[in-house]
Amino acid sequence: xxxxxxxxxxxxxxxxxxxxxxxxxxxxxxxxxSLEAQSAILNLPGDVAQIHRNQDFVIAGTKNxxxxxxxxxLTARCGQTRDGQRQITALHIAGDMPxxxxxxxxxxxxWLQALSTATILRVPHAALQQAVGHPEIAQAFWRDGAVxxxxxxxxxxxxxxxxxxxxxxxxxxxxxxxxxLGSANAFDFSLPITQNQIADATGLSPVHVNRSLQDLxxxxxxFLSGATAHVLDWTGLQSAADFHPAYLHIAKSA
Amino acid sequence: xxxxxxxxxxxxxxxxxxxxxxxxxxxxxxxxxSLEAQSAILNLPGDVAQIHRNQDFVIAGTKNxxxxxxxxxLTARCGQTRDGQRQITALHIAGDMPxxxxxxxxxxxxWLQALSTATILRVPHAALQQAVGHPEIAQAFWRDGAVxxxxxxxxxxxxxxxxxxxxxxxxxxxxxxxxxLGSANAFDFSLPITQNQIADATGLSPVHVNRSLQDLxxxxxxFLSGATAHVLDWTGLQSAADFHPAYLHIAKSA
DNA sequence: CGTCAGTTTGACTGGAATCAAAACCTGTGG
DNA sequence: CCACAGGTTTTGATTCCAGTCAAACTGACG
Numbered sequence: 001x002x003x004x005x006x007x008x009x010x011x012x013x014x015x016x017x018x019x020x021x022x023x024x025x026x027x028x029x030x031x032x033x034s035l036e037a038q039s040a041i042l043n044l045p046g047d048v049a050q051i052h053r054n055q056d057f058v059i060a061g062t063k064n065x066x067x068x069x070x071x072x073x074l075t076a077r078c079g080q081t082r083d084g085q086r087q088i089t090a091l092h093i094a095g096d097m098p099x100x101x102x103x104x105x106x107x108x109x110x111w112l113q114a115l116s117t118a119t120i121l122r123v124p125h126a127a128l129q130q131a132v133g134h135p136e137i138a139q140a141f142w143r144d145g146a147v148x149x150x151x152x153x154x155x156x157x158x159x160x161x162x163x164x165x166x167x168x169x170x171x172x173x174x175x176x177x178x179x180x181l182g183s184a185n186a187f188d189f190s191l192p193i194t195q196n197q198i199a200d201a202t203g204l205s206p207v208h209v210n211r212s213l214q215d216l217x218x219x220x221x222x223f224l225s226g227a228t229a230h231v232l233d234w235t236g237l238q239s240a241a242d243f244h245p246a247y248l249h250i251a252k253s254a
Numbered sequence: 255x256x257x258x259x260x261x262x263x264x265x266x267x268x269x270x271x272x273x274x275x276x277x278x279x280x281x282x283x284x285x286x287x288s289l290e291a292q293s294a295i296l297n298l299p300g301d302v303a304q305i306h307r308n309q310d311f312v313i314a315g316t317k318n319x320x321x322x323x324x325x326x327x328l329t330a331r332c333g334q335t336r337d338g339q340r341q342i343t344a345l346h347i348a349g350d351m352p353x354x355x356x357x358x359x360x361x362x363x364x365w366l367q368a369l370s371t372a373t374i375l376r377v378p379h380a381a382l383q384q385a386v387g388h389p390e391i392a393q394a395f396w397r398d399g400a401v402x403x404x405x406x407x408x409x410x411x412x413x414x415x416x417x418x419x420x421x422x423x424x425x426x427x428x429x430x431x432x433x434x435l436g437s438a439n440a441f442d443f444s445l446p447i448t449q450n451q452i453a454d455a456t457g458l459s460p461v462h463v464n465r466s467l468q469d470l471x472x473x474x475x476x477f478l479s480g481a482t483a484h485v486l487d488w489t490g491l492q493s494a495a496d497f498h499p500a501y502l503h504i505a506k507s508a
Numbered sequence: 509c510g511t512c513a514g515t516t517t518g519a520c521t522g523g524a525a526t527c528a529a530a531a532c533c534t535g536t537g538g
Numbered sequence: 539c540c541a542c543a544g545g546t547t548t549t550g551a552t553t554c555c556a557g558t559c560a561a562a563c564t565g566a567c568g
Contacts, residue, residue, distance in 0.1 A: 061500075077407060082496045085415040089407040101400035104393065109404055109501040135389065139358065142396040145403065146355035150363055152406030153331060153343040160413045160457030161339040164524075194546065203414030205525050210548065242336045246315075247363040418556070448514065459557050464516060 022095035073118025116192030169241035276349035327372025370446030
């Protein structure tokens with residue numbers, strides 16, 4: 001099913017083993033896994049798919065037989081109201097599996113779509129079921145799913161009770177923190193997202209996003225240019241965002 | 255640890271076995287469990303606690319050693335912004351375990367609080383860990399956790415992109431559907447929530463909630479009186495709410 | 509009968525949406 | 539190397555939904 005040798009192309013970000021390694025590292029941040037379990041993860045099979053900007057790669061209303069691992073690019077979970085308004089409910093970066101839970105709930109209720117050009121590894125549910133035979137892997141997957149819930153809860157708070165500037169800052173902080181950044185006070189990171197997409201993620205209008213971003217730039221906290229975010233003052237940004245990373249559960253607790 | 259005989263007091267809603275039965279029934283809606291696994295659930299130990307209105311029973315920033323099973327009443331998961339604004343991010347009714355995931359993520363990041371007088375069964379993590387030794391129970395728990403995520407996503411959409419009237423209607427629909435109702439077109443159900451609490455759940459102001467509720471009553475869809483919701487036109491309400499229950503994953507899929 | 513929590517009403521304000529158009533990129537092909 | 543086309547970003551003017559403030563009302567309860 002998969003002819004991947006553990007050699008040099010591990011460094012190639014377009015190669016499955018590189019993405020699986022990233023995925024494993026994220027799991028290991030929160031869970032302990034035996035070497036045997038680790039190699040079960042690294043040997044997961046899957047097909048690579050190239051997704052272009054704004055393309056849906058998992059469709060609500062269908063039935064899933066594969067779970068998706070983001071290898072490169074930025075993707076989103078999103079829904080749509082009756083009158084056609086979009087709402088992004090989660091963002092996913094390289095190393096994330098946006099629909100790992102689909103092995104338990106194959107009926108898809110939210111779209112997954114690429115916000116930038118993205119590369120996806122489609123892993124068959126059957127292979128995941130086999131991996132989950134290791135109880136420690138099952139727990140690690142379950143734990144990561146639980147974190148998804150706390151993140152979604154934080155989004156509810158963000159959208160429900162914070163103003164435009166704070167909301168956007170919070171979203172930026174979350175992606176930065178999940179990318180493993182935040183040790184320096186100023187840094188850049190990849191955030192290939194348009195202002196329209198930020199609007200859909202924060203429940204705002206594109207025009208208001210634009211003005212709020214200008215405000216964040218004017219106050220010297222962050223600015224976006226092209227596909228990268230430039231954080232100028234990480235502590236100031238976190239404070240403006242009312243951001244407290246505990247909900248990401250990045251420190252291992254079990 | 256627990257002296258519960260399988261006798262008549264199973265009917266008593268204040269008795270642990272009654273709540274555990276309700277919990278099991280909810281699991282069985284989504285997952286298949288062997289009789290052995292079922293009895294492992296029914297024999298979970300725990301202490302009963304009476305919680306009064308507006309009292310927090312799980313505190314953010316602390317470490318959990320027990321998970322909570324709602325035996326009676328309405329409870330909420332909620333957070334707070336720096337400037338003290340509250341946001342409810344989930345509602346829980348009898349039979350729900352709001353923090354089952356705490357056995358995997360013991361560091362609490364969201365408060366749990368009673369919206370009405372409530373009864374809670376506090377189940378030790380150790381007992382849950384033992385139950386999770388049955389892989390089918392682990393999957394059932396994990397599956398229910400995954401549904402929590404889809405519900406939270408729907409809340410993000412609700413708050414981010416729907417107007418006040420629709421938001422409130424949607425919240426009412428969700429609780430009704432999760433209570434197992436919706437076969438008749440008009441029915442009543444228990445919803446012990448104040449307009450202030452609805453405001454905190456929907457990201458609105460109390461005054462605007464009041465006006466929107468009047469609107470829902472005027473158009474003959476629902477009205478709340480005391481602790482009960484009176485649905486007058488279930489199909490009309492669902493339509494006004496843009497409510498599509500698929501995201502609750504109530505039909506069994508595996 | 510006073511108290512208190514919750515609900516209702518009215519007048520006013522403000523933040524964000526909407527509409528419309530101009531300016532700006534960025535990649536493409538002539 | 540320039541022109542063009544597309545999607546983005548930016549700006550300004552205007553509107554409206556929902557927030558805020560304040561006060562009156564209701565009803566349960568001691």
